[in-house]
Amino acid sequence: MEWRHKNLITLEGWTRDELAFFLDQTEYMEELLNRPIKKVPALRGKIVMNCFFENSTRTRASFEIAGKVLSADVINWSSSGSSASKGETLRDTVRTLEAMAADAVVVRHEEVGVPDYLAKKLTKASIFNAGDGTNGHPTQALLDLYTARQKLGNLEGAKMAIIGDVLHSRVARSDMQAFRKMGVHVTLSGPATLMPENTASLGVGYVSDAREAAEGADILYFLRMQRERQEDGLIPSIDEYHRRWGATESLVSLAAPRAVVMHPGPMNRGMEIASSVADGPRSLILDQVRSGVAVRMALLYLCLGGVR
Amino acid sequence: MILLRNAKIFDGENLGKTCEDLLLKDGVVARRGTDLSAEGAEVFDLGGKTACPGFIDLHVHFRDPGYEWRENTESGAWAAAEGGFTTVVTMPNTDPAVDDPVTVEYLVARGKRAGASRVLPAGCVSKGRQGKHLAELALMAESGAVFFTDDGAPVSDAKLLKTALLYSRDLDVRIMEHPEEPSLSAKSQVNEGAVSAASGMKGCPASAEVIDIQRGIILSRETDSPIHFTHVSTELGMNAIRQAKKEGLAVTCDVTPHHLSLDETYILVSRFSSAYKVNPPLRTRKDVKALWDAVADGTADAIVTDHAPYHMDDKDVPFQEALSGIASLECAVAVVLDTWAKTGRPVPLERLLELFTSGPAALLSRPWRSLGSLKEGSPADVTVLDLEAIKRVDVNRWKSKARVCPWDGEMLQGWPVMALVEGRVVMNRLKDSE
Ligand SMILES: [Zn+2]
Numbered sequence: 001m002e003w004r005h006k007n008l009i010t011l012e013g014w015t016r017d018e019l020a021f022f023l024d025q026t027e028y029m030e031e032l033l034n035r036p037i038k039k040v041p042a043l044r045g046k047i048v049m050n051c052f053f054e055n056s057t058r059t060r061a062s063f064e065i066a067g068k069v070l071s072a073d074v075i076n077w078s079s080s081g082s083s084a085s086k087g088e089t090l091r092d093t094v095r096t097l098e099a100m101a102a103d104a105v106v107v108r109h110e111e112v113g114v115p116d117y118l119a120k121k122l123t124k125a126s127i128f129n130a131g132d133g134t135n136g137h138p139t140q141a142l143l144d145l146y147t148a149r150q151k152l153g154n155l156e157g158a159k160m161a162i163i164g165d166v167l168h169s170r171v172a173r174s175d176m177q178a179f180r181k182m183g184v185h186v187t188l189s190g191p192a193t194l195m196p197e198n199t200a201s202l203g204v205g206y207v208s209d210a211r212e213a214a215e216g217a218d219i220l221y222f223l224r225m226q227r228e229r230q231e232d233g234l235i236p237s238i239d240e241y242h243r244r245w246g247a248t249e250s251l252v253s254l255a256a257p258r259a260v261v262m263h264p265g266p267m268n269r270g271m272e273i274a275s276s277v278a279d280g281p282r283s284l285i286l287d288q289v290r291s292g293v294a295v296r297m298a299l300l301y302l303c304l305g306g307v308r
Numbered sequence: 309m310i311l312l313r314n315a316k317i318f319d320g321e322n323l324g325k326t327c328e329d330l331l332l333k334d335g336v337v338a339r340r341g342t343d344l345s346a347e348g349a350e351v352f353d354l355g356g357k358t359a360c361p362g363f364i365d366l367h368v369h370f371r372d373p374g375y376e377w378r379e380n381t382e383s384g385a386w387a388a389a390e391g392g393f394t395t396v397v398t399m400p401n402t403d404p405a406v407d408d409p410v411t412v413e414y415l416v417a418r419g420k421r422a423g424a425s426r427v428l429p430a431g432c433v434s435k436g437r438q439g440k441h442l443a444e445l446a447l448m449a450e451s452g453a454v455f456f457t458d459d460g461a462p463v464s465d466a467k468l469l470k471t472a473l474l475y476s477r478d479l480d481v482r483i484m485e486h487p488e489e490p491s492l493s494a495k496s497q498v499n500e501g502a503v504s505a506a507s508g509m510k511g512c513p514a515s516a517e518v519i520d521i522q523r524g525i526i527l528s529r530e531t532d533s534p535i536h537f538t539h540v541s542t543e544l545g546m547n548a549i550r551q552a553k554k555e556g557l558a559v560t561c562d563v564t565p566h567h568l569s570l571d572e573t574y575i576l577v578s579r580f581s582s583a584y585k586v587n588p589p590l591r592t593r594k595d596v597k598a599l600w601d602a603v604a605d606g607t608a609d610a611i612v613t614d615h616a617p618y619h620m621d622d623k624d625v626p627f628q629e630a631l632s633g634i635a636s637l638e639c640a641v642a643v644v645l646d647t648w649a650k651t652g653r654p655v656p657l658e659r660l661l662e663l664f665t666s667g668p669a670a671l672l673s674r675p676w677r678s679l680g681s682l683k684e685g686s687p688a689d690v691t692v693l694d695l696e697a698i699k700r701v702d703v704n705r706w707k708s709k710a711r712v713c714p715w716d717g718e719m720l721q722g723w724p725v726m727a728l729v730e731g732r733v734v735m736n737r738l739k740d741s742e
Contacts, residue, residue: 009579090625090626091625109626111626111627111628111629112497112507112508112580112626112627112628113507113579113580113626113627114626114628116579116580116626116627117580117625117626117627119579120579133508133509133628134508134509135507135508135509167508168508169508170508173507173508196504196505196508197500197501197504197505197513198501198502198504198505199505201501201502201505201506202505202506
């Protein structure tokens with residue numbers, strides 16, 4: 001397959017075949033990671049800039065390792081404080097990155113649309129969205145998809161329940177796109193105050209009762225809950241949330257026999273997920289982390305032209 | 309003396325079927341008829357184009373005083389002329405805000421000095437737009453304020469709005485309300501619905517608009533005082549106003565070219581281009597349809613641009629950081645005419661022209677109401693339209709200082725080609741359009 005994507009801003013434009021091809025590539029990459037000497041020259045001489053305007057040790061380290069394994073030079077661009085999130089500085093940053101001849105820019109930002117903005121401004125470099133506000137986190141979706149496929153095989157027709165604060169979750173948005181594209185039926189559950197107004201427009205179902213969503217599901221995906229939602233007045237208490245939508249053993253027991261439990265991390269143990277579930281036999285939470293590096297290797301490799 | 313020959317004349321109500329001439333003399337329409345001649349008059353042959361009363365825009369932001377790098381009275385007045393508007397009403401959300409007679413007089417003088425379109429200032433409802441104390445409404449009216457509004461935001465306090473309605477009732481100057489309930493719209497970036505769901509950005513629900521409209525209607529009924537709602541964007545909002553009109557209340561409203569032509573999907577399709585960020589946000593296709601219904605049945609009284617000029621630094625940034633507003637004075641008429649033609653002419657042309665002329669004129673204070681007519685003796689304000697002209701929007705040729713516009717580069721059909729203010733030619737593109 002000829003790889004036609006230079007950037008990854010959103011998975012919206014990817015076809016199912018492209019997703020499947022990508023996941024196959026990820027498998028090769030994971031094999032590389034299992035070797036005693038984890039270094040290949042695929043991207044030698046390429047410069048990858050990690051621009052994290054918002055902290056995320058995990059995603060940043062994952063991109064950094066991915067680049068280094070492929071022999072790219074990875075530079076962590078640090079922005080000084082909050083002023084760097086202002087557009088004017090962002091425009092200057094763009095010029096600097098262009099002048100420094102970056103081949104790829106990995107960007108994480110607290111605001112929606114920043115990767116789109118960079119992609120319109122940067123003519124040469126590839127842009128990878130490592131999370132933009134509440135909008136998207138496509139590499140997380142790819143690693144979730146990869147992990148689930150590893151465990152469950154073909155995902156066509158599988159049932160997935162995404163439970164928690166969907167309204168503010170970029171992970172949920174990207175996962176809905178990716179899993180639906182692979183033929184998975186997605187149902188959301190959580191307090192109505194933490195759901196987007198118009199779930200039908202997203203092509204997914206919604207049930208308030210988490211037990212109904214979990215019933216017979218193959219994938220139970222629990223989202224991180226922010227304490228500030230209680231301060232925002234969107235939920236009455238953390239305790240009430242835990243009782244109604246938390247990942248407890250009794251909730252998980254309603255799912256299909258082969259069901260897996262996923263979570264994007266970092267977890268609030270006890271709050272949205274009980275430790276017995278997080279560390280239990282169905283949990284893929286650590287597999288997700290491991291898959292992350294392989295997914296980002298495949299991404300850099302394909303989009304930076306390593307395929308030829 | 310100016311003689312305009314061979315035009316289909318729209319007089320504010322009816323559009324003539326055959327070509328006629330107009331003689332403009334001493335700043336007024338001296339004669340209308342066929343085969344007019346006048347010794348020493350400058351003659352323009354309009355070749356069958358449409359001559360209308362000068363177009364009136366009740367809602368523009370000229371950023372003067374305080375933000376003149378974005379726009380000032382002079383650049384704005386020339387942009388208005390270029391866009392075919394001969395009269396504009398400037399919003400008072402400047403710094404300082406236009407909340408006293410001196411600032412009103414300053415703007416009137418600046419407008420006159422620009423020598424382009426007529427600039428009529430609106431004054432604030434409350435001092436400093438703070439929503440606490442009534443501004444000097446009567447003194448501002450004497451100095452030339454033609455509306456009172458805290459635009460940019462609603463009048464924040466219901467009691468204050470009621471007081472303002474009562475106090476302004478016999479001043480012959482209307483209250484213009486920017487309908488928005490802040491507790492529902494706080495921090496919103498887009499319409500609440502498909503785009504907020506897909507992007508995760510905070511959505512502004514239709515309720516934020518209609519609740520404030522209902523508040524205004526209730527207070528207008530109670531005080532027996534007129535109220536005008538600006539940039540109404542939702543079906544629910546229009547339904548509320550339609551109902552109030554049926555009841556016979558003095559409730560009026562306007563719509564913008566962008567809400568008549570664009571819906572929320574443009575934000576996703578453009579991958580979050582800040583050119584589409586506006587307050588109230590672009591709504592659904594159903595709302596757009598409802599606005600055209602309101603144009604058709606008379607619920608809408610005027611089309612206003614809400615021209616919101618910004619500097620590049622305010623707009624050439626990621627969507628969430630961008631300020632809200634669309635700059636459109638110079639292409640707004642074309643946007644409306646083009647949309648009208650492309651959607652199969654959903655309303656008669658007369659109806660559309662009314663919303664740019666006699667509709668808004670009727671909402672101005674008494675001395676300006678004759679601006680909506682081309683009868684003999686009316687002010688010689690004329691806008692000439694070429695309904696066939698097809699031209700590309702090019703922001704680089706704008707007189708406005710703003711450079712971000714969602715229609716930049718687009719070919720639109722139907723353009724104003726000439727504008728006269730009190731018999732002075734302030735814009736003439738007759739030659740280009742031949
Ligand atoms: Zn407004």
